[in-house]
Amino acid sequence: MTGQDRNTNSxxxxxxxxxxxxxxxxxxxxxxxxxxxxxxxxxxxxxxxxREDGPAVELEREPVAAIVPVRTWRRHLPVLVSAAxxxxxxxxxxxxxxxxxxxxxxxxxxxxxxxxxxxxxxxxLQWNRSIDKTKRPDETYETVWVSRSGTRGKPGNHPVxxxxxxxxxxxxxxxxxxxxxxxxxxxLPTEPVALRARLVGKTTGESAAEGLFDGVEELLTRxxxxxxxxxxxxxxxxxxxxxRVTERVKDSTGRAGTxxxxxxxTWRRQLIVDTRAFxxxxxxxxxxxxxxxxxxxxxxxxxxxxxxxYLSMGPVWTAPELDPLTE
Amino acid sequence: xATDEELLARSDTDASAFEPLVERHSRALHGYFARRAxxxxxxxxxxxxxxxxxxxxxxxxxxxPVRAWLFGVARNVLAAHWxxxxxxxxxxxxxxxxxxxxxxxxxxxxDAAAIAPLMRRTLAELPAVERELLLLxxxxxxxxxxxxxxxxxxxxxARSRLHRARTRxxxxxxxxxxxxxxxDLA
Numbered sequence: 001m002t003g004q005d006r007n008t009n010s011x012x013x014x015x016x017x018x019x020x021x022x023x024x025x026x027x028x029x030x031x032x033x034x035x036x037x038x039x040x041x042x043x044x045x046x047x048x049x050x051r052e053d054g055p056a057v058e059l060e061r062e063p064v065a066a067i068v069p070v071r072t073w074r075r076h077l078p079v080l081v082s083a084a085x086x087x088x089x090x091x092x093x094x095x096x097x098x099x100x101x102x103x104x105x106x107x108x109x110x111x112x113x114x115x116x117x118x119x120x121x122x123x124x125l126q127w128n129r130s131i132d133k134t135k136r137p138d139e140t141y142e143t144v145w146v147s148r149s150g151t152r153g154k155p156g157n158h159p160v161x162x163x164x165x166x167x168x169x170x171x172x173x174x175x176x177x178x179x180x181x182x183x184x185x186x187x188l189p190t191e192p193v194a195l196r197a198r199l200v201g202k203t204t205g206e207s208a209a210e211g212l213f214d215g216v217e218e219l220l221t222r223x224x225x226x227x228x229x230x231x232x233x234x235x236x237x238x239x240x241x242x243x244r245v246t247e248r249v250k251d252s253t254g255r256a257g258t259x260x261x262x263x264x265x266t267w268r269r270q271l272i273v274d275t276r277a278f279x280x281x282x283x284x285x286x287x288x289x290x291x292x293x294x295x296x297x298x299x300x301x302x303x304x305x306x307x308x309x310y311l312s313m314g315p316v317w318t319a320p321e322l323d324p325l326t327e
Numbered sequence: 328x329a330t331d332e333e334l335l336a337r338s339d340t341d342a343s344a345f346e347p348l349v350e351r352h353s354r355a356l357h358g359y360f361a362r363r364a365x366x367x368x369x370x371x372x373x374x375x376x377x378x379x380x381x382x383x384x385x386x387x388x389x390x391x392p393v394r395a396w397l398f399g400v401a402r403n404v405l406a407a408h409w410x411x412x413x414x415x416x417x418x419x420x421x422x423x424x425x426x427x428x429x430x431x432x433x434x435x436x437x438d439a440a441a442i443a444p445l446m447r448r449t450l451a452e453l454p455a456v457e458r459e460l461l462l463l464x465x466x467x468x469x470x471x472x473x474x475x476x477x478x479x480x481x482x483x484x485a486r487s488r489l490h491r492a493r494t495r496x497x498x499x500x501x502x503x504x505x506x507x508x509x510x511d512l513a
Contacts, residue, residue: 047342
């Protein structure tokens with residue numbers, strides 16, 4: 001199709017009164033340089049992630065465990081991370097190959113470090129199975145901006161709302177019964193055993209394990225934790241008794257990561273983690289056994305109940321104002 | 328300069344070959360989103376490129392140029408976006424029938440641009456596919472064949488639908504012209 005064909009044909013079909021004004025109504029401003037840069041970064045990260053399926057290196061000098069498709073991950077086994085992540089950790093920089101880090105004019109790159117920017121922005125797509133067999137699953141996009149003092153969120157096309165926990169005096173990540181404040185993040189130990197002790201003390205048992213699983217997901221997704229802390233959180237996650245680790249699992253968008261699974265009651269919890277940046281790609285809850293009732297469903301083992309896909313996350317310098325009606 | 332098709336083919340083994348496509352087509356794709364989902368265009372742009380990259384192996388040159396394929400990817404991303412937004416708003420009763428047609432956002436744009444109510448009403452009454460084809464050629468400057476590839480209908484079908492849409496718009500929007508008096512009655 002040549003340009004001439006294009007113009008001739010299109011002009012023919014746009015030969016009606018008012019077509020010029022209709023065309024003019026479609027004029028929009030070009031995308032910002034940041035928007036294009038973010039798109040380009042997403043593509044680069046996807047490309048590098050594909051390459052990342054190559055050799056992995058040890059984070060610690062411990063006996064190397066053979067990488068097998070599925071295995072039970074125990075404490076004291078090595079955490080295998082990519083070379084890129086090790087470099088990022090060594091340099092102390094926020095390594096976000098696929099996230100939507102938003103630059104602001106005049107803010108030097110160094111200031112974009114996760115712990116410096118005032119907001120942590122997370123965009124998700126949530127999938128929920130309906131309790132009614134005749135209805136389609138609910139899918140909702142949501143963007144949240146977490147800051148030291150609180151959280152704002154924009155679910156779907158609803159106005160920006162205040163999600164802050166009013167009784168916590170600021171942003172808190174609750175791990176079991178133990179809150180970690182935004183300002184505490186930089187004080188958390190980055191040695192996994194000490195970190196686990198700080199997060200849940202000596203508490204053990206299934207509910208403690210699930211609380212730790214949830215808490216680590218919260219910290220990896222909604223906090224500006226620095227790379228060293230992220231690496232330690234991942235090791236705490238894989239060290240939860242009963243956790244199983246599977247390499248090279250793809251999320252619903254095709255991104256590959258390391259899956260960590262934990263059975264909890266009638267559910268099977270799963271987090272897929274990008275082990276270069278220790279960002280969560282997706283979390284899924286599936287039925288653990290056949291016959292689990294869910295509304296008028298009789299689920300089969302492996303049926304999906306809930307999924308949150310983390311489309312992007314990263315530090316940003318601005319957040320939208322609250323809608324006056326929701327304040 | 329390498330063509331889009333050459334770059335896409337090369338990106339199968341050299342991921343960096345994909346990057347010029349992002350630079351070439353981001354403006355057009357962002358415009359597509361900005362007209363139909365203002366406020367979410369930046370996020371949708373990144374998502375569309377991510378999906379295009381992941382699905383680059385599915386491109387079939389026989390079905391149209393890369394540019395049309397990219398708009399097809401963008402259309403799917405937009406549809407998922409609107410499905411995600413509409414379902415909670417409509418409530419559970421309508422959950423199964425949620426539409427991914429971004430007409431409401433488009434109509435708001437036309438209203439803001441002071442497009443005559445009669446034209447807006449006529450566009451609203453067009454079948455969604457006819458309206459979509461028309462806007463793809465008016466706003467995205469796609470050829471009818473490219474627009475057909477985006478929407479997923481044969482090119483001939485797209486042409487007949489565009490003819491029909493044009494006829495309806497002409498009938499609705501043309502001022503009444505008195506029949507010329509000729510011959511004995513003149």
